[in-house]
Amino acid sequence: MKNTSIKSLSVAAALMGAVGMAAALAPVDAVAADKVKCYGISKAGQNDCANKAGTHSCAGQSTVDYDGGEWKLATAAECEAKGGQQTAFDGVNEKAKG
Amino acid sequence: MSTLLEIQSRFAAGVFQGSDGILSDLEDDGRQAARFEVYRNNTHASILEVLADAFPTIRTLLGEGLFTRLVTAFIRHAPSRANHLLDYGAELPDFIALSEPLADRPWLVDIARLDWARNAAYGAGEAAPMGADALQGLAADVLLALRPALVPSATLLHSDWPIHAIWMNADAMAESSIAPRSEAVLVARPAMQVQTSLLHPAEHALLRTLQDGGTLGEAAVAAQQTDPGFDLMTAFAGHLSAGNFTHRRNEETEEE
Numbered sequence: 482m483k484n485t486s487i488k489s490l491s492v493a494a495a496l497m498g499a500v501g502m503a504a505a506l507a508p509v510d511a512v513a514a515d516k517v518k519c520y521g522i523s524k525a526g527q528n529d530c531a532n533k534a535g536t537h538s539c540a541g542q543s544t545v546d547y548d549g550g551e552w553k554l555a556t557a558a559e560c561e562a563k564g565g566q567q568t569a570f571d572g573v574n575e576k577a578k579g
Numbered sequence: 580m581s582t583l584l585e586i587q588s589r590f591a592a593g594v595f596q597g598s599d600g601i602l603s604d605l606e607d608d609g610r611q612a613a614r615f616e617v618y619r620n621n622t623h624a625s626i627l628e629v630l631a632d633a634f635p636t637i638r639t640l641l642g643e644g645l646f647t648r649l650v651t652a653f654i655r656h657a658p659s660r661a662n663h664l665l666d667y668g669a670e671l672p673d674f675i676a677l678s679e680p681l682a683d684r685p686w687l688v689d690i691a692r693l694d695w696a697r698n699a700a701y702g703a704g705e706a707a708p709m710g711a712d713a714l715q716g717l718a719a720d721v722l723l724a725l726r727p728a729l730v731p732s733a734t735l736l737h738s739d740w741p742i743h744a745i746w747m748n749a750d751a752m753a754e755s756s757i758a759p760r761s762e763a764v765l766v767a768r769p770a771m772q773v774q775t776s777l778l779h780p781a782e783h784a785l786l787r788t789l790q791d792g793g794t795l796g797e798a799a800v801a802a803q804q805t806d807p808g809f810d811l812m813t814a815f816a817g818h819l820s821a822g823n824f825t826h827r828r829n830e831e832t833e834e835e
Contacts, residue, residue, distance in 0.1 A: 492799040493719040495812040500722070502816035503711035 594619045595658045626654055629664045633698040634671065636690050639749040649678070665702055669695060686740035686757055693742050693775070696734035696766040700773045703732035708769060708822035723796030727789055727824040733767040735778075735786055743777040769822030781809035786818070792827075 581589075586604055593601040593615060605611035630650050631638045638646045653674050659667040672691035681687055709727050717725075729735070736742065741760045745752050763783035765776045778786065781802040788798035802809055818824060 492796060492803065492811070493723055496722055496795060496799055496815060497717075497719060499812045499815035499819060500711050500714045500717075502812065503819035504715055506711075506816060506820035 633668045634694040636749045689738035700732040700768040706825035709824040725795045728827040737763040781805040
């Protein structure tokens, strides 16, 4: 490498020291090599959302109008000013309580 | 007579765009609109749960009501193109950036990126870590010329906002105003757990240089230029032993 020569001795010493320090800290290869990746456990529940949500949303959200056009009017402050009761989201609020 | 594809397209439009062009295709029992709503609402409720799981900090900061509205708008703007829901949500940070109602909370964009980096790290690929033992005994010039890569699950984030502090204390931050203060974070899953580490500015310079393909020597100089007093040795040793580095593909180890 063309710029190797400009590297200060302290940088090289620090990096070489770090290698020694890291070797003393933990055997990285051993940690990673004896583990397998098990799909589906780290984010439990995501794939059964439809079933899990099914009864709940049928009961609580069947009147919800999912019109995203309301979004622009719906900052937290504005919503509060209006009493926070846009009828469109009654169902969701019930779900939050339940 | 509609083809199946046409019916499916109308059905999807009905679910995501709210157009009810599908209703005439359904059996007319006087309740077809209500029956279709059940399907549509289940779809939205499922996606809402997925995104609430992927963006827990955003959800905490916004509260459930506002988060639901955000997601509702997002679903219309960017319906899922992924073939499974774990991949859905990558565009939410950019969507937040364009959202007028959230413009007075500019830190949300980078918080969303942090949430997404953590979510993506769960499913990211893995690579054999670069172990310290492999580097031991290397001559100084060989070591300085190495180009370690960050593991595939790694995301480096740098923000004008204290994203790590907000992420750590989302509950307390929800209602408070936040003063700008730069913070950098490394998200990585070197083994089984997703790690979210606050980075010293020089440490960020070190890792950024390596991520951009620089040599270890260049990265070390970048770190020391950022902060001459930076403890390079401890920081590099920490990332090395954590398993955050891997060998770059096609690495020209013989280039010297």
